Amino acid sequence: MADESMVRTLDAQARAIWPQEIPLLRRYALPAEPRILDAGCGTGEGSSRLADLFPKASVLGVDIIDKHLELARSRYANFGPRLKFEHQSIFELTCPDKTFDLTVCRHVIHSIPHPDRVIAELVRVTRPGGYLHLIPEDYGMLHFQSGALDPRDFWHEVPAAMSRAMGTDLFMGRNIFGILAAANLEQIALDYIVVDTLRVPRETFAAIIEAWRDGYVNPIGEFTPISRESALEYFNQMIANIRDPRGYAVWMVPVASARIGSERRK
Numbered sequence: 001m002a003d004e005s006m007v008r009t010l011d012a013q014a015r016a017i018w019p020q021e022i023p024l025l026r027r028y029a030l031p032a033e034p035r036i037l038d039a040g041c042g043t044g045e046g047s048s049r050l051a052d053l054f055p056k057a058s059v060l061g062v063d064i065i066d067k068h069l070e071l072a073r074s075r076y077a078n079f080g081p082r083l084k085f086e087h088q089s090i091f092e093l094t095c096p097d098k099t100f101d102l103t104v105c106r107h108v109i110h111s112i113p114h115p116d117r118v119i120a121e122l123v124r125v126t127r128p129g130g131y132l133h134l135i136p137e138d139y140g141m142l143h144f145q146s147g148a149l150d151p152r153d154f155w156h157e158v159p160a161a162m163s164r165a166m167g168t169d170l171f172m173g174r175n176i177f178g179i180l181a182a183a184n185l186e187q188i189a190l191d192y193i194v195v196d197t198l199r200v201p202r203e204t205f206a207a208i209i210e211a212w213r214d215g216y217v218n219p220i221g222e223f224t225p226i227s228r229e230s231a232l233e234y235f236n237q238m239i240a241n242i243r244d245p246r247g248y249a250v251w252m253v254p255v256a257s258a259r260i261g262s263e264r265r266k
């Protein structure tokens, strides 16, 4: 996963999403010098933007891919000691209970098995009155126009088959509410960032789908009823749809948030 297309994916996704994510992050009542965890930080796209948005914050990014962590450390050394990157699994964080004021987990929860265990771990390390801020992707929330191919067929087949093959839930956006509700959290909210051809530059949106194409056509060919060649054709048509000045396409990106109750029962 630490491949070149993943690095491009994370870069393009952050450029598309962050401008709409800022007001969602500003809603939280954080202390003047918040402690922030970026769980599954990847190459540090989110961690560095969090450190920038909250200039007095200490931000810890954790991940299990050392190449991502090395890239993050070298890219964002300018923040100094208030932005750190460590090798830790989000299933078993080394941080004590109630450490963070804000725990962020972007683009991860849909790609791991047992998301409820990770949510429990994120809750554990967040202090009472602190917040969870999650981007749980949902691959039923992408819409493209039909051309020679109908992308609805692709999005109907591929995420369901990949979820089965990987033991993950690529429809997590609609399922996260139940997990947060079962964890007894307060102020649970679902908001949507709209990555579409009106709000996001077409080239940025196209760069996301190009990076997905380059990273995913092989596994799609291997694990789904759609061949590698067919997946390539679908992706190329979707990219052309985005680049067409008269075309419209949209990716609805869920943002789930919740507050840890101050009188939380164990």
Ligand SMILES: C[S@@+](CC[C@H](N)C(=O)[O-])C[C@H]1O[C@@H](n2cnc3c(N)ncnc32)[C@H](O)[C@@H]1O
Pocket: 010, 014, 039, 040, 041, 042, 043, 044, 045, 046, 062, 063, 064, 065, 068, 088, 089, 090, 091, 105, 106, 107, 108, 112
């Ligand atoms: C799609 S990337 C998202 C990166 C980053 N959050 C962002 O928004 O750019 C998913 C990241 O989750 C990380 N990840 C997956 N399982 C993990 C685990 N058990 N512990 C820590 N990180 C994990 C992967 O290594 C990868 O870097």
